Amino acid sequence: MDKENLSKGIRGTYRVIIIICSLIVIIAIGSIYFFGTADTELVPIDQEKDSKEIVNGVHLKTGFVEAPGMQETITNCTSCHSSQLVIQNRMNAQNWKATIDWMQETQNLWDLGDNEAVIIDYLVKNYPPTSKGRRAGLTNVRWYELKQ
Amino acid sequence: MMNRRFFIEKGTLAAMTALVGVDLVFGANLPKGYTPLALQDPDPFQLFSKDNRMSVLNNKPWNIEAKAHLLDDKVTPNKFMFIRNNGIIPENIDAKTWTLTIDGESVRTKRTYSLEQLKTQFKQHTYQLTLECGGNGRSEFDPPAKGNQWTIGAVSCANWTGVRLKDVLIDAGIKDDAVYIGYHAADIHLSRNPEKEPISRGAPISKALQDETLLAFQMNGDDIPIAHGYPLRLVAGGWPASVSGKWINRISIRNKEHDGAKMGGSSYRIPCKPVGPGEKVADEEMCIIESMPVKSLITYPMSGAILNKGKSLNIRGHAWAGELEVTKMEYSIDFGSTWKICTLEKPKNRLAWQHFSATIDFPKEGYYEVWARATDSQGKAQPMLLPGWNPKGYLNNACHRIAIKIA
Numbered sequence: 001m002d003k004e005n006l007s008k009g010i011r012g013t014y015r016v017i018i019i020i021c022s023l024i025v026i027i028a029i030g031s032i033y034f035f036g037t038a039d040t041e042l043v044p045i046d047q048e049k050d051s052k053e054i055v056n057g058v059h060l061k062t063g064f065v066e067a068p069g070m071q072e073t074i075t076n077c078t079s080c081h082s083s084q085l086v087i088q089n090r091m092n093a094q095n096w097k098a099t100i101d102w103m104q105e106t107q108n109l110w111d112l113g114d115n116e117a118v119i120i121d122y123l124v125k126n127y128p129p130t131s132k133g134r135r136a137g138l139t140n141v142r143w144y145e146l147k148q
Numbered sequence: 149m150m151n152r153r154f155f156i157e158k159g160t161l162a163a164m165t166a167l168v169g170v171d172l173v174f175g176a177n178l179p180k181g182y183t184p185l186a187l188q189d190p191d192p193f194q195l196f197s198k199d200n201r202m203s204v205l206n207n208k209p210w211n212i213e214a215k216a217h218l219l220d221d222k223v224t225p226n227k228f229m230f231i232r233n234n235g236i237i238p239e240n241i242d243a244k245t246w247t248l249t250i251d252g253e254s255v256r257t258k259r260t261y262s263l264e265q266l267k268t269q270f271k272q273h274t275y276q277l278t279l280e281c282g283g284n285g286r287s288e289f290d291p292p293a294k295g296n297q298w299t300i301g302a303v304s305c306a307n308w309t310g311v312r313l314k315d316v317l318i319d320a321g322i323k324d325d326a327v328y329i330g331y332h333a334a335d336i337h338l339s340r341n342p343e344k345e346p347i348s349r350g351a352p353i354s355k356a357l358q359d360e361t362l363l364a365f366q367m368n369g370d371d372i373p374i375a376h377g378y379p380l381r382l383v384a385g386g387w388p389a390s391v392s393g394k395w396i397n398r399i400s401i402r403n404k405e406h407d408g409a410k411m412g413g414s415s416y417r418i419p420c421k422p423v424g425p426g427e428k429v430a431d432e433e434m435c436i437i438e439s440m441p442v443k444s445l446i447t448y449p450m451s452g453a454i455l456n457k458g459k460s461l462n463i464r465g466h467a468w469a470g471e472l473e474v475t476k477m478e479y480s481i482d483f484g485s486t487w488k489i490c491t492l493e494k495p496k497n498r499l500a501w502q503h504f505s506a507t508i509d510f511p512k513e514g515y516y517e518v519w520a521r522a523t524d525s526q527g528k529a530q531p532m533l534l535p536g537w538n539p540k541g542y543l544n545n546a547c548h549r550i551a552i553k554i555a
Contacts, residue, residue: 089294
């Protein structure tokens with residue numbers, strides 16, 4: 001096979017992959033639209049899977065977003081409490097730091113050394129605070145016919 | 149092989165995309181009519197006999213909350229009762245050998261009682277007592293506060309049976325200089341360091357001596373479920389539920405404010421003086437939360453009900469006010485422009501939540517929100533907006549509301 005045919009072959013493969021990925025996204029959005037409920041939902045993920053497995057940017061075992069610093073965060077932040085406690089919080093760098101300080105002062109967390117900056121950077125980039133205002137509107141209302 | 153699973157939130161875009169992978173990979177495992185909360189190993193719903201519509205916020209330590217419509221029962225059954233744990237549930241509990249020691253600087257005689265002695269030597273009492281997590285509603289604060297992001301479901305009112313803490317304290321003897329009690333319990337610190345207690349809180353002696361403050365061994369007529377403190381717990385209704393220690397084996401009568409784990413710093417404390425959102429507050433400027441504020445929940449119907457035009461809507465729910473009683477209950481269908489009175493029952497006993505109901509007629513088709521507002525015996529009403537910001541996001545008693553459509 002000459003170079004041109006090879007690159008055509010690769011492009012063809014890419015097209016197939018792009019089509020498959022697009023289908024997955026459409027199905028996902030569709031299923032969330034049709035089957036999503038009003039409240040936060042939790043979905044099962046498998047802890048027996050390879051602990052390194054990442055699916056669509058999320059570490060399957062912990063639910064953490066895959067980004068630089070994730071492994072340091074898993075190693076240092078999930079031996080006492082679950083990853084869920086981290087993931088449900090949103091803080092700026094100062095408050096993530098204060099949380100680490102509090103855990104070191106009262107909860108037996110060890111000195112994180114150079115990893116502290118890496119972990120705080122990971123947390124603030126992936127779990128930053130968002131403004132909710134003084135009272136958020138009702139969202140994701142799941143409508144149903146009331147029979148009374 | 150054991151197939152261990154746990155959950156991630158389907159809320160962020162990243163987590164939503166993860167759902168795709170999960171659905172493709174594990175689609176065959178999902179039961180028909182699947183409620184996404186139904187699977188977990190250890191399955192908390194099975195483990196703690198909870199309804200699978202409850203929300204798991206955290207599996208280590210266990211933190212699980214209800215939803216408004218699940219709290220419709222007048223007396224909360226176990227299956228809908230929130231779990232707030234600070235540490236690991238004690239392992240190898242043996243009620244036959246369980247003891248409670250009363251000690252501390254201000255006890256006349258240090259005494260140890262077996263569970264059997266407590267049950268037989270003291271008169272038993274049953275009360276309906278409202279227990280609400282101090283951080284219930286934390287998820288709404290802006291800027292966000294650290295901790296489990298409770299929405300509205302960390303509240304319950306069950307029947308608790310036990311002996312009065314005051315009867316036991318008096319039996320051991322209370323010195324004149326007693327000011328506080330502090331509990332100690334058998335739960336295990338998350339670090340598994342045996343030197344550390346996950347939580348050791350308490351209350352001023354005046355709260356400890358109230359008739360309704362119980363050393364309880366039964367909930368709703370049965371042994372207390374393990375997640376709720378079997379075989380012995382404190383129940384101090386109307387105060388942050390962290391005062392109602394679980395798996396209690398020692399109570400210290402203190403001659404000063406108790407200084408156990410999560411009594412100091414910002415834990416279960418709010419700024420002594422109001423602060424602006426996000427302000428830093430020094431530890432010495434933080435004051436311990438005592439009575440919880442006035443609050444209510446619409447437990448029927450579930451938010452999202454669609455009614456035909458011309459049909460009335462019956463709503464109902466519960467209201468509570470910490471140490472106080474709720475004296476007025478109102479609803480609004482016009483975002484607070486006008487308020488109408490609900491029928492409000494008296495509490496079954498002091499510190500029990502009160503039931504309310506109303507029949508609502510809607511003027512025309514369209515989208516409505518029913519807002520509920522309780523007022524306590526001192527004239528304080530629930531705010532429609534979030535109450536004062538505090539560093540740990542406690543005491544959010546903003547009005548509950550549900551969405552209704554008239555078609």
